[in-house]
Amino acid sequence: MARLQFGATDQVVPSSHFINRHVITTRHYHKGLPSGVMHIDTLKNLAIDSLEELKARDITQLDVAKLTEVTDLMLIASGTSTRHVAALAQNVVEKAKASGLHPRGVEGGDNADWVLVDLGDVVVHIMLPEARALYDLERLWADLPSDAGAISESLKQFEERATMS
16 A cells, blocks of 8 residues: 645555556545546446447446445446447447546447447446346356455465365
């Protein structure tokens, strides 16, 4: 962990978010940060509004901050066709860019049944209902242990089962 001081505020953040003392994430630690850095709630609302604007279905949010360092929040939404999935993803990207944030990446394409839009602290999964049911990300992330002790215990149990086989 590293301690950052911005004016009168003092924040503790994971050391993995620094290279040469520069913040390399979209995390918002102080209102005076450069453009392109957005508060996670603002980022979440921007993505949800973008999805709702084009009638995404079954929008779900998963707080995965304690489960991974890759992102803090995952949004999962369904589209009605591959064209709808692509349009939803494109709308999220366009709204993010219009707000001064450039997505880190987009995976999937025009005819994909699953498109991922990486906004840094928020990752948006847009899927056809069939793909969403198949991969069941909500259950996958809900089943993961949420602390280091539980993770190491699960790993230990897995290793014991593997050596018994």
